[in-house]
Amino acid sequence: MPSFEHQKSKALNDYAASVRVGDVDGKLIPVLDLINSLDDFYTTSSCSGRITLLEDRGGKGLNKFLGKWHRHVTVEEVLNALHSGSGTAWFKCEPPILHVIARTPEKADRLLHEAREAGFKRSGLQSLNDGRNVLELLSTEVIHAPVMAEGEVAVTGEYLKLLVDSANLKLDDGAVKLRRLEERIKSGLK
Amino acid sequence: MPSFEHQKSKALNDYAASVRVGDVDGKLIPVLDLINSLDDFYTTSSCSGRITLLEDRGGKGLNKFLGKWHRHVTVEEVLNALHSGSGTAWFKCEPPILHVIARTPEKADRLLHEAREAGFKRSGLQSLNDGRNVLELLSTEVIHAPVMAEGEVAVTGEYLKLLVDSANLKLDDGAVKLRRLEERIKSGLK
Numbered sequence: 001m002p003s004f005e006h007q008k009s010k011a012l013n014d015y016a017a018s019v020r021v022g023d024v025d026g027k028l029i030p031v032l033d034l035i036n037s038l039d040d041f042y043t044t045s046s047c048s049g050r051i052t053l054l055e056d057r058g059g060k061g062l063n064k065f066l067g068k069w070h071r072h073v074t075v076e077e078v079l080n081a082l083h084s085g086s087g088t089a090w091f092k093c094e095p096p097i098l099h100v101i102a103r104t105p106e107k108a109d110r111l112l113h114e115a116r117e118a119g120f121k122r123s124g125l126q127s128l129n130d131g132r133n134v135l136e137l138l139s140t141e142v143i144h145a146p147v148m149a150e151g152e153v154a155v156t157g158e159y160l161k162l163l164v165d166s167a168n169l170k171l172d173d174g175a176v177k178l179r180r181l182e183e184r185i186k187s188g189l190k
Numbered sequence: 191m192p193s194f195e196h197q198k199s200k201a202l203n204d205y206a207a208s209v210r211v212g213d214v215d216g217k218l219i220p221v222l223d224l225i226n227s228l229d230d231f232y233t234t235s236s237c238s239g240r241i242t243l244l245e246d247r248g249g250k251g252l253n254k255f256l257g258k259w260h261r262h263v264t265v266e267e268v269l270n271a272l273h274s275g276s277g278t279a280w281f282k283c284e285p286p287i288l289h290v291i292a293r294t295p296e297k298a299d300r301l302l303h304e305a306r307e308a309g310f311k312r313s314g315l316q317s318l319n320d321g322r323n324v325l326e327l328l329s330t331e332v333i334h335a336p337v338m339a340e341g342e343v344a345v346t347g348e349y350l351k352l353l354v355d356s357a358n359l360k361l362d363d364g365a366v367k368l369r370r371l372e373e374r375i376k377s378g379l380k
Binding site (some may be wrong): 105106108109112113122123124125126127128129136142143144145146149154155156158159162163166 | 295296298299302303312313314315316317318319326332333334335336339344345346348349352353356
């Protein structure tokens with residue numbers, strides 16, 4: 001297993017490349033930059049929160065995205081995406097998620113504490129294998145509702161509007177949590 | 191901080207008392223008994239999965255359960271419970287969740303691995319504070335759909351039936367995962 005410094009340097013190169021090609025959501029960049037500026041941590045795959053339409057084919061590798069957005073959506077674009085589906089499909093809102101590698105389990109625990117205080121309530125240390133302490137910081141803005149069953153759209157226009165409005169609000173709540181996470185890390189870990 | 195043995199003995203007493211008064215879901219008992227039979231672990235609060243109706247008042251302490259079931263539900267009982275609500279309410283299906291204390295971070299990591307292999311994909315070590323290594327083992331059977339907005343029922347009878355049928359299926363899936371977790375622990379940790 002390469003040293004923490006070696007792993008981090010490689011991860012920072014990958015991160016810089018992703019930022020350059022516009023692959024990292026602007027809402028994430030301040031908090032990722034902050035975490036990467038700390039000696040004992042670096043970030044890997046992260047997402048600022050998203051709205052998705054998922055065709056459920058019975059397993060993670062088998063499922064298919066009919067739509068995926070990192071911004072507010074409209075009823076029209078969700079309906080358009082849904083019409084290409086078949087079988088069972090779900091409308092989902094997923095909260096911000098950050099993956100962070102910590103130098104030690106103790107450092108991981110410090111960050112976990114700040115993350116939980118910032119409202120990332122579903123956070124945990126996922127693995128300590130071979131000295132790689134992998135943290136997942138996960139917030140709580142969730143929607144997970146069936147919208148297609150047996151190939152038929154299962155929601156009325158009015159209910160789909162409720163789903164879309166709720167998801168757009170939760171996306172905004174997630175962005176607030178990201179700023180709160182940044183503040184907690186600044187005051188607690190820097 | 192009391193020794194691990196001391197903590198465990200107290201936790202086992204609490205657990206036995208909960209089982210005696212019928213407070214522990216029968217679907218959970220085999221896997222909890224198994225974990226508690228291992229030298230390096232003991233369980234705390236756990237749930238085999240549930241279906242809930244939650245009135246959303248803007249925060250965890252403020253929200254109110256309109257209904258909570260650890261078994262299949264019918265459209266009628268959900269509607270009855272929903273009619274006592276106001277404002278915003280959500281229909282939720284929550285996956286099996288187990289909280290386990292491990293003697294060391296390394297032992298925690300071993301159990302995390304088996305849990306993930308059993309389909310408890312959202313599992314993590316939540317805290318290592320003061321030598322108390324707190325694991326949350328969480329599966330993936332989730333529904334989270336708005337069913338009341340501004341005090342009005344927001345779903346048709348047909349859509350509510352889809353929610354109820356989906357949730358009942360997911361509850362069954364959760365029970366299968368609990369048995370799979372038991373098998374993985376038996377083969378990997380015993």
